[in-house]
Amino acid sequence: MSKRRPLQSYVATTALGLERVLGAELEALGAQDVQTWGGGARFKGDRRLMIRACLWLRTAHRVRWILGHGTARNPDDLYRSIQKMVRWQGLAPASHTLRVDATARNSCFRDARFAGLKTKDAIVDAVRDATGDRPSIDLEDPDISVHVRIVGERLTVGLEASGGSLHARGYRSQSGPAPLRETLAAGMLRLADWDPQEPLFDPMCGSGTILIEGALIASNRAPNLDRRFGFERWPGFRLDKLATLRHAAAQEARPSEVAIAGSDRDRRILSTARANTARADCGDRIAIETELALDPSARPGLLVANPPYGERMGDKREVMRTYTALGKLLQTTFKGWRGAVLAKTEEQLKAMDLPIHKRFPLKNGPIDILLGIVGPSSR
Ligand SMILES: C[S@@+](CC[C@H](N)C(=O)[O-])C[C@H]1O[C@@H](n2cnc3c(N)ncnc32)[C@H](O)[C@@H]1O
Numbered sequence: 001m002s003k004r005r006p007l008q009s010y011v012a013t014t015a016l017g018l019e020r021v022l023g024a025e026l027e028a029l030g031a032q033d034v035q036t037w038g039g040g041a042r043f044k045g046d047r048r049l050m051i052r053a054c055l056w057l058r059t060a061h062r063v064r065w066i067l068g069h070g071t072a073r074n075p076d077d078l079y080r081s082i083q084k085m086v087r088w089q090g091l092a093p094a095s096h097t098l099r100v101d102a103t104a105r106n107s108c109f110r111d112a113r114f115a116g117l118k119t120k121d122a123i124v125d126a127v128r129d130a131t132g133d134r135p136s137i138d139l140e141d142p143d144i145s146v147h148v149r150i151v152g153e154r155l156t157v158g159l160e161a162s163g164g165s166l167h168a169r170g171y172r173s174q175s176g177p178a179p180l181r182e183t184l185a186a187g188m189l190r191l192a193d194w195d196p197q198e199p200l201f202d203p204m205c206g207s208g209t210i211l212i213e214g215a216l217i218a219s220n221r222a223p224n225l226d227r228r229f230g231f232e233r234w235p236g237f238r239l240d241k242l243a244t245l246r247h248a249a250a251q252e253a254r255p256s257e258v259a260i261a262g263s264d265r266d267r268r269i270l271s272t273a274r275a276n277t278a279r280a281d282c283g284d285r286i287a288i289e290t291e292l293a294l295d296p297s298a299r300p301g302l303l304v305a306n307p308p309y310g311e312r313m314g315d316k317r318e319v320m321r322t323y324t325a326l327g328k329l330l331q332t333t334f335k336g337w338r339g340a341v342l343a344k345t346e347e348q349l350k351a352m353d354l355p356i357h358k359r360f361p362l363k364n365g366p367i368d369i370l371l372g373i374v375g376p377s378s379r
Contacts, residue, residue, distance in 0.1 A: 005046035007032065009066040011158065013040040014059050017362035017371075018187040022059045029056060042066075051242055054162050054229050055222045055249045058186035058213065061165045064147055064158030065231075067091070072155040074108055075118050081155055082122035082148075089130040091159065092123055092146070093235055097138035102148040109150060119148045119157075143233040163230030169223055171280035174272045176206040180306050180342075184364060186213040186223070188371050191360050192302060192340035197258055199294055199301030201337075203329060205262030208273030208288060210304045215282035218256035222249040259301070260286045261293040292333070300336040300376075303329070309344035309369065320351050327352030330375060338375035346370065 010031075014022045019036040026034045029052055031043035045053070053063050070081030092098050100123070102109075102116035109115040120137065123146065128134040135144070145160035167183040188210065194200065196218035202210050216223050225246065231237055264270055270288055277283045287293035305326055310319040323343065330339050330352065342364070343349045349356055349372040358373040 005048070007044045007046060008050070009042065009044055010050060010053070010161070011040055011042050011064050011066060012053065012057060012060040013062045013064075015039075015061070015181070015184055015187070015363050017360055018059045018183070018191075021187050021190045022057070024190075025057050025059060026053065029053060047241070048245065050161055050231070051229075051245045052249070054166065054227075054231070055224050055245060057166060058217070058223050059183045059190070060162070061167055061183060062160060063162040063166070065161050067157045067159060070155045070157070071153050072107065072109070072115065072150045073153045075114070078109075078115060078118050078150075078155065079122045082119050082157065083126045085157060087130070088123045088126040090235065092127060092135050092144045094127060094131060094133035094135050096135055096143035096233070096235060097141075098123065098135040098144050098146065099137065099139055099142035100146045100148060102150065104150040106152050107150045112150070115148055115150055119146065145230055159234070160230040163228060163232075166224055166227070169280070170226060171212060172207060172209065172276050173279065174207065174275060175209075176266070176269045176272065178308065179207050180209045180364065182209055182213060182223070184362065185210040185306075186217065187362075188304065188340055188342065189214055189217060189302075191358075191371055192304070192338070192373055194302045194340070196256065199259040199296075199299055200261075200304065201294060201296070201301065201334070202262040202304045202306075203264075203326070204305050204307055205264050205273055205288065206266075206269055206306065208262060208276045208286065210306065211260050211262045211273075211286045211288070212277055212280045212282060214260050214304075215256070215277070215285045216280070218258045218260070219253050219282070219285070221253045225249055256285065259294045259298075262286065262288050263290055263292065296334045296337065300338075302340055303334050303337050304340045306342045307348075309342065309348060320348065323348045323351035324353070327354050327374075330354060336376055338373065341372050341374060343370050343372060344368075349374070 023036040034043045068085040072078040100116045100120040102112040104112040124134045147158045149156045167181045200214045273288045277286045354374040360371040
């Protein structure tokens with residue numbers, strides 16, 4: 001009889017607007033009871049799934065193991081809830097360093113930092129009472145990172161499994177003035193329903209993020225294969241399990257022949273893009289040139305663009321001219337291609353003078369943006 005592994009609860013966070021993509025990614029990995037909400041998804045699975053989620057999720061920022069729920073009606077209630085939730089000496093022993101972060105909404109904690117401090121006190125006191133020794137605090141590089149979320153009187157406590165945000169894949173040590181987050185780049189390709197067999201072109205590729213995420217998808221490469229994760233420092237964590245799953249994930253990569261290319265009017269950024277594609281180990285898969293490096297008439301594909309939409313770069317009138325020029329490009333050289341274009345406003349999308357089949361509201365950091373799918377037909 002096969003041994004049943006216990007299911008645990010987790011959450012994964014993402015940018016607003018990418019929850020559906022994240023939910024689909026989790027289901028494809030075999031997560032159970034996937035439920036999305038604004039900015040993330042809850043799910044259940046075993047430890048193996050947690051590790052695979054960290055290795056494979058393209059749109060997740062953080063993955064947390066949920067330790068439990070409780071009430072936080074006032075500071076003392078929070079302290080008691082934390083102390084009775086789990087045996088903290090097993091999770092945050094004195095041999096490990098600790099950090100606590102908190103968010104609070106509609107709660108008695110006007111300043112979430114106070115909830116964080118109260119939680120830290122409760123954990124440290126619990127460990128000291130049980131063992132006579134206490135974990136020390138390290139805000140820079142803690143072994144154990146606890147996350148507390150209070151909404152109204154409801155408390156949810158989790159451990160950061162991913163460590164830092166998963167968007168930092170490690171291939172982009174250099175970037176342009178307004179780089180797109182790797183998670184948003186991967187998410188926009190999914191929302192545009194890009195078929196990894198069809199050519200991909202970015203005429204404003206900047207540091208190359210969308211092209212690199214496309215190449216990783218096309219070759220079925222786990223985006224976080226070479227990262228370190230928070231769970232590696234959990235007491236008793238079996239590093240051999242991670243090594244096995246890392247190796248298995250590496251074996252799943254397959255060669256891809258799809259044409260992926262980019263250009264940009266800024267020549268200096270092109271060398272950054274080339275350096276990034278090389279670091280992501282897809283330098284031979286992506287052509288980055290000042291000239292058009294693929295034949296758009298050979299096969300229609302997806303033209304992606306993240307133009308300067310006026311919030312951080314570019315003067316407003318010039319920005320509108322850029323969208324009009326993009327529309328022209330899709331009506332001439334790239335006739336028959338679909339476009340997936342990011343914009344700040346509906347007017348910018350309309351300036352392309354093409355039918356807009358779908359619009360997806362998204363957040364790029366703090367900025368509200370739109371992804372417009374334009375072109376000859378929707379999928
Ligand atoms: C917001 S950045 C793109 C960032 C990119 N997605 C990344 O992750 O690094 C916009 C890019 O568009 C380029 N650009 C602006 N107008 C252009 C034009 N008319 N033709 C080609 N490139 C243009 C800029 O040089 C800049 O690199």
